[in-house]
Amino acid sequence: LSYCGLALRFITEDYKLHNFILGCILYDIDSQSANNIRLFVDAQLLSFGLTLNNKIFVVTDNENKMRAAFKEKCTRIGCSIHYLSKQLEHSFTSEEIDRTFVRCTEIQKLFDNVKKVVTHVRRTHRQVKLKQKLQLYSDTRFNGAFYMLNVFLNVFDDIGSVLSSGYIDYLTGVDKDLLEEVCQFLIVFDNAINQLSEEERPTMHQVLPIRQLLIDHCEVIFEDSSELKELKLFLGERIRSVWILQDQHYICTFLHPRLKRFDTAPHEKDIAFNLVKQELLARISTPSVTTDTASKAVATDGTVIIDSTAPVNSNNLLDRCFDKPRPITSSDATPVKELNDYMALVVADEQSDDILLFWKNHEKTFPTLSKIVRDFYAIPASNTIVERLFSASKNIVTDRRTSLAEAKLNKLLFL
Structure with missing residues (x-):
């Protein structure tokens, strides 16, 4: 059986972010x-009085069938975590990707x-003797390789005591130093996935x-082992080439007052500003406002952040x-005064901690930009709210409960 998860996300006029799970619905079409x-999703949305149009953003995974399903009458946004997790998966499990060998x-x-x-220990039920439960790799879990490797590292010194003799060679084939180096490298990816999957705040x-x-x-440094260098080179190149930014990513970054100068990615600044x-x-x-803009320069600098940046x-x-503090500079005149004033705005650190509250407080000063924020900041960076819905279903459909009617799963998830 296949199920379709649907969720709705929007920002109110009072700048409150709301998430609504519409359902986990049995997909009852043959193919x-x-x-x-698309026909199935449209029908389910219509049952709630909702329809897609070109002003609606749809966040999905990046499989070809999903790209094709939502290429019209909406704006599809690719799930950022799906992009990232797929590259991590390829680095550990794929010999070839896009007709190129994976050199890891x-x-x-x-x-x-x-x-x-790990598979052997779990199958023989000997992990009860370990201080931590081993995690079996799952390609459906974001950054699943990290969780398996990291837990294995934590109990590495005790694993030998629960292994059968036939599996000792596999354990001795694990270089603990390399394992620790890889886990340390992957922690940052795990932090990224956690932050981009947050549901209660804009992402x-x-x-x-x-x-x-x-x-x-992923930049290689002298201290890296040759094995880690291979992993870094592969992931760095895949992130650049596969994880493609869309216009909405540029716009949303620019509309955060502590990111608008693009200190972390200065080569992207002009693209974002123009968008x-x-x-x-x-x-x-x-x-009169729009006719004379082509020949006018718009200031892209002229902001200072008060207080020190985070460690x-x-x-x-x-x-x-976040952008580094810098002195206020003068800005050229521009017909787009609102944008120019935003670039010149001086912002204290604490004022931008709650980004929606910041824009609520500056709505009268920047009326058009604040409307853009309400539209674009409602877009989640990922579709993990639906992925978590599927994960929750595993707690309902168990080995002892396999005879549920198809429609009851949807109802039980909301009890």
């Missing part, structure tokens, strides 16, 4: 073609040895800076991406 998926041979040997030991503005931070994290300017002009109805070793990845 999962793009056309059938030693890392994959390490992964395979750990997986064989779209975090995608661009965190993506850039991960690319920088925000374009969106702003499209929403301004006064002809470099902060676990919050976004803290590492």
